Amino acid sequence: MSRYIHEQEDWPRLTWDSQGISDKLASVRHRQGRLLGRMEAIGFALREQAVLYTLTQDVLETSLIEGETLDREQVRSSLARRLGLDVGAIAPNDRHVDGVVEMMLDATKRYSEPLTAERLFGWHNCLFPTGHSGLTRIQVGEWRSDSTGPMQVVSGPIGREWVHFEAPSASRLPAEMDIFLDWFNDPATSIDPVLKAGLAHLWFVTLHPFADGNGRIARAIGDLALARSEGTAQRFYSQSAQIRQERMAYYEILEKTQNGGLDVTGWLDWFLDCLDHAFGGAETTLGMVLRKARFWEAHGTENLNARQRLLLNRLLDGFTGKLTSSKWAIIAKCSQDTALRDILDLTERGLLVREAGGRSTSYTLIEPAVE
Numbered sequence: 001m002s003r004y005i006h007e008q009e010d011w012p013r014l015t016w017d018s019q020g021i022s023d024k025l026a027s028v029r030h031r032q033g034r035l036l037g038r039m040e041a042i043g044f045a046l047r048e049q050a051v052l053y054t055l056t057q058d059v060l061e062t063s064l065i066e067g068e069t070l071d072r073e074q075v076r077s078s079l080a081r082r083l084g085l086d087v088g089a090i091a092p093n094d095r096h097v098d099g100v101v102e103m104m105l106d107a108t109k110r111y112s113e114p115l116t117a118e119r120l121f122g123w124h125n126c127l128f129p130t131g132h133s134g135l136t137r138i139q140v141g142e143w144r145s146d147s148t149g150p151m152q153v154v155s156g157p158i159g160r161e162w163v164h165f166e167a168p169s170a171s172r173l174p175a176e177m178d179i180f181l182d183w184f185n186d187p188a189t190s191i192d193p194v195l196k197a198g199l200a201h202l203w204f205v206t207l208h209p210f211a212d213g214n215g216r217i218a219r220a221i222g223d224l225a226l227a228r229s230e231g232t233a234q235r236f237y238s239q240s241a242q243i244r245q246e247r248m249a250y251y252e253i254l255e256k257t258q259n260g261g262l263d264v265t266g267w268l269d270w271f272l273d274c275l276d277h278a279f280g281g282a283e284t285t286l287g288m289v290l291r292k293a294r295f296w297e298a299h300g301t302e303n304l305n306a307r308q309r310l311l312l313n314r315l316l317d318g319f320t321g322k323l324t325s326s327k328w329a330i331i332a333k334c335s336q337d338t339a340l341r342d343i344l345d346l347t348e349r350g351l352l353v354r355e356a357g358g359r360s361t362s363y364t365l366i367e368p369a370v371e
Helices: 018-041 044-064 072-083 095-109 117-127 170-185 193-207 214-230 239-245 247-258 265-299 306-316 325-332 336-349
Strands: 152-155 162-166 352-355 362-365
Touching: 018 044, 018 193, 018 214, 018 265, 044 072, 044 095, 044 214, 044 239, 044 265, 072 095, 095 117, 095 214, 117 214, 152 247, 162 247, 170 193, 193 214, 193 247, 193 265, 214 239, 239 247, 239 265, 247 265, 265 306, 306 325, 306 336, 306 362, 325 336, 336 352, 336 362
Parallel strands: none
Antiparallel strands: 152 162, 352 362
């Protein structure tokens, strides 16, 4: 008896209940269209900010799913450089951050171009520029081998990993990937593009063709397919962020699907729900972008120094924790005395308010009144 989906006799002829998910697909497509319409209406400059924020979240979250924490400012600066956006002070280059950014931008900005083995190998090289995953040397820019044993897809902390399924043997990969790429690039397919994004994610994760980085590449393929469904490279929502929030449910449905038959209705049902929730996250992004625009519309003529503008933008972009003079000094690369002078000047102007509490004094942004 076949144990995994890729061992089924008719693999990869996946099936699903089109009628059963039709209402949900129609609802998601409608919401997708409304979101694109709203973003189109806010104007070019604000759209650019929304794209920058969304892509920053996407890069951060797709790495966090794999347990890797990237520096937000380095990610944002790397994206801004490549998008030609002025975000003030530029964080220093980090080869690994630049690599993840390069992959995500290639997936979304070149969405209309064919997905090829060479392109996937390039993405894999971007993810592992040193040829190492952590301290372990891995095969980079080529399909994996089984030299270290079968490829098992696991989650959980080291020592308490949970095996969700075992991927096909390495000997099958060249032929399997040819079939996948032919299907993915076939313009004649009658599958709805959003459903194709969900199927592509599942199919690629099932094959797990690389020694590492398969999850991040699967999510990039999903983003590419979603960009095709919308006909635009501009991203206003992050499904990676939503998958991370729902990662327990993600691994549950992935394991259930891998251990089931070729009917993947349950997977597509979950994928559409996750995508719908991601659209909800886009509302938060839009709110943040409009909030930032209102703030600078009210205070854009203020005579502020570069340090003050840098920190105010940090607060507007979602500052983690409380802003203190010590944090100001570290971020602005100045002395604590200079930081305190900057802060007191902003409190006198009515841009920051002092909040006493705990061991140190912190400061909060004063929002302009909404008329």
